[in-house]
Amino acid sequence: MRMLVVDAVTDLTDGVRQIGLTAPDGGSLQSFTPGSHVVVSCGIDRQGHARRNAYSLTGAGIVPDAYSISVRRCDAGRGGSLWMHGLSVGESVEVTGPRSGFAPVLTARHHVLVAGGIGVAPILSHARAAARWGRSFEVHYVSRGGDGPHLADLAAVCAERLTTYRDAEALWTALGPALLDRPLGSHLYTCGPASLMEEVDRRASSAGWPGARIHHEHFGIGDLEPGRPFVARLSRSGLDVEVPSGTSLLDALVRRGVSVPNLCRQGVCGECRTPVVGGVVEHRDLYLSDDEKMAGDCMMPCVSRAAGSRLELEL
Numbered sequence: 001m002r003m004l005v006v007d008a009v010t011d012l013t014d015g016v017r018q019i020g021l022t023a024p025d026g027g028s029l030q031s032f033t034p035g036s037h038v039v040v041s042c043g044i045d046r047q048g049h050a051r052r053n054a055y056s057l058t059g060a061g062i063v064p065d066a067y068s069i070s071v072r073r074c075d076a077g078r079g080g081s082l083w084m085h086g087l088s089v090g091e092s093v094e095v096t097g098p099r100s101g102f103a104p105v106l107t108a109r110h111h112v113l114v115a116g117g118i119g120v121a122p123i124l125s126h127a128r129a130a131a132r133w134g135r136s137f138e139v140h141y142v143s144r145g146g147d148g149p150h151l152a153d154l155a156a157v158c159a160e161r162l163t164t165y166r167d168a169e170a171l172w173t174a175l176g177p178a179l180l181d182r183p184l185g186s187h188l189y190t191c192g193p194a195s196l197m198e199e200v201d202r203r204a205s206s207a208g209w210p211g212a213r214i215h216h217e218h219f220g221i222g223d224l225e226p227g228r229p230f231v232a233r234l235s236r237s238g239l240d241v242e243v244p245s246g247t248s249l250l251d252a253l254v255r256r257g258v259s260v261p262n263l264c265r266q267g268v269c270g271e272c273r274t275p276v277v278g279g280v281v282e283h284r285d286l287y288l289s290d291d292e293k294m295a296g297d298c299m300m301p302c303v304s305r306a307a308g309s310r311l312e313l314e315l
């Protein structure tokens, strides 16, 4: 975790603001792989918890002088994006990372990149790297009205390898045939609204793409059901922690003085991964793979809960 300084604020489209972050001493920042994100501390929420939002890095990743992130204002959200939109040049922000769970597969024969709306941010990062290193790739970008953020950046990077769409129907019309004839060994990457990513998944699976060649970057889990109350037993200390409906397991643990590393509290960063030694988990995160969820020996307590009345954690 370190402090960075806001050195540029630019409105890309109505509601999307690009923010540049530099080191206080003006030095270079840590390099990152395409598709990486940083986690930014964005003030305190109504419950008194520190808000931390993950933002994809859109610039070049090799010894960068600045990190560039794009923040879509969400008036009905938890307040983090509004806090970010209130930042001015010269202010300092606390930043963790970069981290990546969405890196390109370097052995892929071809990369199919699909972005929806603000999901263009990590896709732009992938496209920059693919163009720089001469990899085979194509980008499909759908945004309302065909005029989304970073359109000019993508066009400059991709040239004829970019296809834009004004609506999802146009995307499906073009992407369907494309998914059927790309070379074996191609990989598919998608970022955008959950409904778009699910539909890309569905169409890719129907076209015979194995799950291991389909990659997603999620924004966060959104609002969740409050869930039923349950008790978490901590196997090392023998402590029983009651988790009421509407309170996350992570919050219940922290209130009892149990230290659990965490960052996003949205089930996407992987930081709060906790071993499970008893009980059945209702997984609600976007981080663990299907196989890891099936194994049931770990969970993300910031969003996931017990499927029954008890869980036992290796804490």
Ligand code: FES
Pocket (backbone or CB within 6 Å): 261, 262, 263, 264, 265, 266, 267, 268, 269, 270, 271, 272, 273, 285, 287, 300, 301, 302, 303
């Ligand atoms: S804090 Fe990020 S997944 Fe739980």
